[in-house]
């Protein structure tokens with residue numbers, strides 16, 4: 001954080017943000033939409049009825065994994081652009097300093113498309129899918145379990161319960177996701193400077209060989225620290241919007 005601030009000023013912390021702001025709305029719509037509609041298909045109960053007839057944890061896990069799998073493909077191109085922009089560490093445009101490779105998210109998308117074709121925008125998508133499918137299942141199971149434990153039978157959880165359950169759902173799922181999150185980011189950065197990997201397994205094995213097993217927990221603290229507030233607010237918005245419109 002100190003180096004980023006010194007080297008790139010406060011703006012360095014908001015690198016690559018314009019795209020996730022736009023994309024996270026689309027990705028969350030797919031994430032929560034697929035989750036809720038898969039649960040509807042599995043249990044024939046709508047969001048409102050679920051308090052009275054709570055779905056089984058197996059159904060919640062299956063619905064969560066289904067939504068994790070489908071949202072990963074929507075997320076992949078946006079996530080690639082975010083990672084490429086965040087990993088540009090050249091200082092802000094100073095005369096004489098090397099210019100960053102990408103001028104912004106649109107230029108980044110166009111450059112990847114030109115240099116690597118449309119498939120280039122899905123670099124790391126397989127690692128992202130492996131990361132998100134099981135962990136989004138864990139995400140929703142943790143949320144539903146914590147909500148049920150703190151809410152009387154058949155009632156809606158309070159705002160405080162939703163915030164705490166959502167926050168811990170975020171932390172739990174990101175602890176499980178961090179190892180593949182590290183691999184995903186390496187796959188996305190590969191082919192830029194260092195050699196591209198032969199696949200996810202090659203990336204896992206060579207990363208472990210060169211840097212030891214600790215490499216899979218790089219960024220765990222920061223992932224968990226941000227996951228609590230982000231997902232607390234996400235679930236509160238989800239619950240209230242559905243009650244408003246449900």
Ligand SMILES: CN(C)C(=N)NCCC[C@H](N)C(=O)O
Nearest residue numbers: 132135139173174177227230
């Ligand atoms: C561990 N993973 C991948 C998840 N829990 N994904 C579900 C939503 C994550 C949320 N948009 C966030 O940025 O934390």
